[in-house]
Ligand code: HEC
């Protein structure tokens with residue numbers, strides 16, 4: 001009997017912590033069923049399809065891609081770096097968005113209606129209100145650049161992503177394991193488009209930003 005109680009507690013803990021984590025796309029802001037102009041009734045389809053997807057290598061992308069040119073975040077490395085800027089890190093940060101961030105921006109920059117997926121091309125409703133970003137990312141957190149150990153060495157007060165734990169509920173992984181994509185910082189570093197790991201009540205954030213805890217994951221301030 002004495003042995004069973006801790007086991008029961010462990011099970012209860014597991015059940016409750018997984019309940020807290022188990023979000024779904026269904027019912028989330030990315031559930032477009034009902035107003036997508038698509039009669040298939042498929043929740044993945046606005047973004048993915050099994051066949052004849054758009055010319056991106058992954059992940060079977062079905063949404064029309066933006067052709068926007070973006071203004072990127074422009075930092076002032078000479079004043080902020082601990083040492084002289086090597087290998088033009090700053091210039092790399094100003095490269096155009098790539099991979100998954102470009103997928104988010106296709107809808108969020110307002111140039112492509114979110115109904116424009118698959119064969120559909122005449123949609124007219126891009127994200128509206130606060131969900132609408134623009135082609136000017138100059139006032140947004142930098143994205144689409146490599147965040148690695150060497151950046152943390154030259155940059156002030158930045159944790160090493162290879163060793164610092166992400167602190168995401170239920171994970172013992174590092175920042176690199178849990179938040180970076182091939183070592184790169186993207187929109188999905190902070191957001192979970194599938195609402196699978198996102199903290200309920202936040203803007204699809206991987207970590208609640210109360211007390212700026214999301215920011216403090218990487219910035220040692
Ligand atoms: C609003 C757009 C959107 C919807 C809807 C969506 N996805 Fe995704 N999906 C993405 C993006 C963007 C990525 C790229 C990785 C990332 O940013 O997390 C991705 C990546 C993936 C991947 C590869 C990486 C991973 O996370 O495993 C799989 C598999 C996947 N999605 C499956 C699905 C399935 C299945 C559905 C429907 C139940 C779905 N997605 C619905 C946008 C979407």
Ligand code: HEC
Pocket residue numbers: 029030046047063100101103104105106107108114126127128131187188191192193202203204
């Ligand atoms: C197919 C189009 C589409 C794609 C692709 C897409 N979004 Fe969205 N997203 C939307 C729309 C539309 C809304 C607003 C929904 C609403 O207002 O109900 C939204 C809402 C959001 C919100 C606000 C959530 C909230 O709780 O208010 C966030 C954050 C977000 N998206 C991030 C992302 C990120 C990050 C990606 C890429 C990984 C992405 N989106 C990809 C269309 C898209």
Ligand code: HEC
Pocket residue numbers: 101104105108130131132133141142143186187188189190191203205209214
């Ligand atoms: C460094 C972390 C981080 C990155 C990277 C990031 N975001 Fe966010 N985003 C946030 C936080 C934090 C909020 C919540 C702000 C708030 O509640 O005031 C947010 C809010 C949003 C919202 C909701 C706006 C609203 O007020 O309803 C959208 C849409 C969004 N982000 C899209 C994106 C897209 C698209 C990208 C990539 C181009 C991106 N985010 C990259 C941290 C990030």
Ligand code: HEC
Pocket residue numbers: 074075076077080089141142147151155158175179185189190209214215216217218219
């Ligand atoms: C996943 C890690 C991560 C998270 C989370 C994160 N940042 Fe960052 N942040 C970075 C990296 C990496 C850079 C690029 C540093 C550089 O300039 O080389 C950066 C850059 C910045 C800069 C610009 C510094 C400059 O050189 O101009 C500011 C300010 C900033 N972040 C604030 C925030 C805030 C506020 C949040 C929370 C909403 C946040 N960050 C969340 C990793 C992160």
